[in-house]
Amino acid sequence: MHLLNLDTTSDPARLKPIRHAVEAFCLSCGFDDKSTGEIGLAVNEALANVTRHAYSGAKDRPVRVHATYNENVLEISLRDWGNGRDPSHCPPKTDPLIPGGLGLVCLRELMDEIHFAAQPDGMLLTMKRKASLT
Numbered sequence: 001m002h003l004l005n006l007d008t009t010s011d012p013a014r015l016k017p018i019r020h021a022v023e024a025f026c027l028s029c030g031f032d033d034k035s036t037g038e039i040g041l042a043v044n045e046a047l048a049n050v051t052r053h054a055y056s057g058a059k060d061r062p063v064r065v066h067a068t069y070n071e072n073v074l075e076i077s078l079r080d081w082g083n084g085r086d087p088s089h090c091p092p093k094t095d096p097l098i099p100g101g102l103g104l105v106c107l108r109e110l111m112d113e114i115h116f117a118a119q120p121d122g123m124l125l126t127m128k129r130k131a132s133l134t
């Protein structure tokens with residue numbers, strides 16, 4: 001089993017290094033470049049949503065990224081200590097030309113599974129992606 005643990009903050013300046021760390025982890029697990037980029041984008045969007053929605057733009061709040069790869073399944077969890085609102089209950093975006101609101105669309109399209117679990121003091125997002133065996 002492969003394992004990655006990262007503690008970071010909700011500062012948008014942390015998006016790039018976290019994305020790169022997750023992408024390096026994916027490559028080390030055997031994901032191809034396309035899949036790695038898609039997973040990196042999903043993590044990037046999820047982290048941006050944490051800053052924007054869970055923390056109302058605050059840049060100094062904690063975020064924990066935990067990833068495991070076992071039996072051809074990548075599981076990435078993002079834990080925040082924000083407002084605890086489940087974004088999966090938000091109405092779907094209807095106009096793709098209006099900026100914003102595509103983060104959840106990306107998560108649903110790029111990952112095999114996503115699950116939001118409210119915590120007593122925040123939210124836990126779990127995303128899964130199965131590796132393609134070639």
